[in-house]
Amino acid sequence: MTTVVDRAAVGVAKPRLGLIGFGAFGRLTARHLAPWFEVIAHDPATTDGEGVATLADLTTATACPTVILAVPVGTLEETLRAITPHLRPDALVIDVGSVKVKPARLMADILPDTVRIVGTHPLFGPQSARDGIAGLRIAVCEVRGGNDARRVAAFCRRALKLRVFEVTPEEHDREAATVQGLTHLIARVLLKMEPLPTRMTTASFERLMQAVDMVRHDSPAVFHAIERDNPFAAEVRERFFDLAEMAREQLDEG
Secondary structure, X not given: OOOOOOHHHHOOOOOEEEEEOOOHHHHHHHHHHOOOOEEEEEOOOOOOOOOOOEEOOHHHHHOOOEEEEOOOHHHHHHHHHHHHHHOOOOOEEEEOOOOOHHHHHHHHHHOOOOOEEEEEEEOOOOOOOOOOOOOOEEEEEEEEOOXXXXXXXXXXXXXXXXXXXEOOHHHHHHHHHHXXXXXXXXXXXXXXXXXXXXXXOOHHHHHHHHHHHHHOOOOHHHHHHXXXXXXXXXXXXXXXXHHHXXXXXXXXXX
């Protein structure tokens, strides 16, 4: 994406980066990329760049050499069609969605052939990254463009100090169906059971509630993307429900 030397520190202008979507995750993205890029953000629902981004219209944000799509997976197709006329011929487009097979297919089908594409999934959010992102994980998927995924992965390692996993979209979604699918499913059930005990708790219960708190404020769109847009999530859910039902039958019989 760029050299890991802070350009501002040596008096060199930062490269411009377009950020489409300035919600909670878009703002997190801007904060951590601002030292390396001049972030030009577009989000009709936002009126404040919070000191880490310059707000602009869609045309201006999309005309940057690198464009990051921080939008819900459910609105990705609409977003891709909106930005396509304004992209530079050699632009690098990166998504940050929580699933990868569907976004990779949409980007490859809709974006012009000259546009380079990389799929990413930061395996953290505003809650889990509140103390910083160094050491946290990110998945990087090559979609179109040869070595672009490797360059993005190198930037994430060296500049952002993230733990990077270079995988295919299919590999990502197969693992995420369990890692994210079960976590969010169990968290949703426990949230519906509140209020839960807070006095005589065990260490294991407290860790469970910490996991719930990390996804408590996620939007319904995130939950739907994880459970509905991941092609492998339904199989994992059914296995979980089957095993839970088996455990209930054993308890009822015993």
